[in-house]
Amino acid sequence: MIDANSIVVSVLNSTDGVHDFRCEKQEYSDFLASPDGAIGLQKKNLAVTYLFRSHSSIIGFITLALTSLRKSHAQEKSDQQEVNEIPSLLVTHIARDLRYKAKGVGKIMMDWTVNFANELAATVGCRFIVIEIPQDMITLFQRYGFELLPPDRNDRHYVMFFDLGLREIK
Numbered sequence: 001m002i003d004a005n006s007i008v009v010s011v012l013n014s015t016d017g018v019h020d021f022r023c024e025k026q027e028y029s030d031f032l033a034s035p036d037g038a039i040g041l042q043k044k045n046l047a048v049t050y051l052f053r054s055h056s057s058i059i060g061f062i063t064l065a066l067t068s069l070r071k072s073h074a075q076e077k078s079d080q081q082e083v084n085e086i087p088s089l090l091v092t093h094i095a096r097d098l099r100y101k102a103k104g105v106g107k108i109m110m111d112w113t114v115n116f117a118n119e120l121a122a123t124v125g126c127r128f129i130v131i132e133i134p135q136d137m138i139t140l141f142q143r144y145g146f147e148l149l150p151p152d153r154n155d156r157h158y159v160m161f162f163d164l165g166l167r168e169i170k
Helices: 026-033 038-043 105-123 135-144
Strands: 007-011 048-054 057-070 085-096 128-134 157-163
Touching (some): 026 085, 038 048, 038 057, 057 128, 105 128
Antiparallel strands (some): 057 085
């Protein structure tokens, strides 16, 4: 297991040596290494990629962007101030290096993401973390506390969300 206290998280920059990163899904490794991938999204202010390092080796990365969830018309109106779009943090990519499989890297990255989302909630408002995943990963994210949204299309990806809950205002 990797010690969470030994992990250093930093924003990806164009000088980071990412070509040694290997993931089960080659497309994720390619996304990280390609100038049109993670760096390209950052240049366009569309997403930011965070690298997770242990002893200077990249053990994983996560790419985040902002999104919103549309409130269902079927939901009860809980207050007079109706909010139709609920601010959320979107996880567009999450991957760990093959060499760190089953060492707790995924949990470390998700714990960091929840903490980051809670900081957003306190500064600009954020209620959910949203991720689109293939069906074979549903159980993994359910174990972390994500819930599956009802599918509205016939493809092999599913949208899940993590509710940050209500904030206590002091």
